[in-house]
Amino acid sequence: MESLTNKINWFPGHMTKALKEIKRLLVNIDVVCYVLDSRAPISCINPTLNKLTQNKPVLYVFNKTDMADEKRVKILAQNYKSENSDFYLLNSTMSGASKMIRQKINNLAKDKIEKFKNKGIKTVIRVIVVGVPNSGKSTLVNNLCGKAKAITGNRPGVTKQAQWIRIGDNIELCDTPGTLYPNLENQEVAKKLLFIGSIKDEIIVDNEILAQELLKMIEEKYPGIAVKRYGEDLSLEAIAKKRGYLISKDEYDLERTANAVIDDFRKGRLGKITLD
Numbered sequence: 012m013e014s015l016t017n018k019i020n021w022f023p024g025h026m027t028k029a030l031k032e033i034k035r036l037l038v039n040i041d042v043v044c045y046v047l048d049s050r051a052p053i054s055c056i057n058p059t060l061n062k063l064t065q066n067k068p069v070l071y072v073f074n075k076t077d078m079a080d081e082k083r084v085k086i087l088a089q090n091y092k093s094e095n096s097d098f099y100l101l102n103s104t105m106s107g108a109s110k111m112i113r114q115k116i117n118n119l120a121k122d123k124i125e126k127f128k129n130k131g132i133k134t135v136i137r138v139i140v141v142g143v144p145n146s147g148k149s150t151l152v153n154n155l156c157g158k159a160k161a162i163t164g165n166r167p168g169v170t171k172q173a174q175w176i177r178i179g180d181n182i183e184l185c186d187t188p189g190t191l192y193p194n195l196e197n198q199e200v201a202k203k204l205l206f207i208g209s210i211k212d213e214i215i216v217d218n219e220i221l222a223q224e225l226l227k228m229i230e231e232k233y234p235g236i237a238v239k240r241y242g243e244d245l246s247l248e249a250i251a252k253k254r255g256y257l258i259s260k261d262e263y264d265l266e267r268t269a270n271a272v273i274d275d276f277r278k279g280r281l282g283k284i285t286l287d
């Protein structure tokens with residue numbers, strides 16, 4: 012079967028604008044909140060954003076841990092804790108994380124808070140939320156607010172421009188559009204971003220290729236997990252036959268099968284998986 016390699020590149024015009032806006036906003040930002048999808052957290056790290064945020068305290072939020080291999084995520088997350096950075100593992104289906112995240116933000120901004128406290132002034136901490144498309148940035152913002160203030164959706168490209176929102180009495184938070192990098196040179200990274208839905212499926216003409224490579228990657232990293240759901244033969248033809256996905260008596264509906272496989276992964280039906 013044909014490979015996806017060297018075919019994946021998606022960088023719509025609004026992302027260029029968004030990166031320029033993030034660069035402009037960072038001048039007055041105290042803490043960067045970097046949201047990562049725990050199903051592929053390393054692939055969610057944008058080198059362009061890293062360069063822009065390298066002199067700022069960063070809180071890495073590993074989102075969607077309820078859909079990922081939490082044991083693996085906890086190991087990966089330790090690499091993102093330093094004197095100037097911290098991490099938080101977020102279950103996107105549960106409430107109650109707001110207090111801890113605000114506490115970590117305040118801790119990362121403690122120097123500024125202390126400086127103004129010594130002057131008898133209560134300062135406002137300005138936070139910017141960044142990440143790849145569909146990583147759950149706006150959902151995080153709404154959790155922090157306690158109400159739906161940011162537009163959300165289970166697809167890339169929902170947030171189109173920066174949105175400033177007040178959190179409690181001392182945090183101003185800016186939700187930004189999801190951003191990739193202009194040239195996805197590492198196609199293994201690009202594939203993982205496709206699998207988790209951070210890149211629009213429409214850029215791949217043949218979803219059958221996408222689904223087959225996803226099954227291959229899952230079976231390499233988690234032997235037996237795909238077999239448990241689909242059977243020993245992981246070809247789309249065999250899966251279509253098992254599920255009864257037919258176009259006609261002698262022709263299998265491979266497109267429907269491919270979409271079902273991708274949806275199974277994205278909805279967590281295959282189990283808790285982390286691809287990085």
